[in-house]
Amino acid sequence: MAQHNELGKKGEQLAVDFLLKQGYNIIERNYRFDKAEVDIIAQQNDVLAIVEVKTRSTNDFGNPQDFVKPKQIQRLVKAVDEYVTVNGLDVEVRFDIIAIVKEGSHFKIDHLENAFYHF
Secondary structure, rough: OOHHHHHHHHHHHHHHHHHHHOEEEEEEEEEEEOOOEEEEEEEEOOOEEEEEEEOOOOOOOOHHHHEEEHHHHHHHHHHHHHHHHHOOOOOOEEEEEEEEEEOOOOOOOOOOOOOOHHH
């Protein structure tokens, strides 16, 4: 497996662990619909958090969250609309980004709630 794929998998697991510590329930991982893949669907109380995980080995080329592009956001919104409809959910939906940067042997994790409104 390519090194960037391994880093991505590590980042997703770090994000799951982080969310669990914050009291979220992990509902789905790597949910696919059409051309979209939702990294994590988590729930805390009545909020369904749709989490895009971006992991980088460095932020020399920009912050991880800067790599979530408008087309990807459109696909995620479409996928989540389908997910909520098919599952008959009546919850508030929020789109978050968990940005992870490797710093030496540690990882810095930033949880950006309602992140798509910042674009």
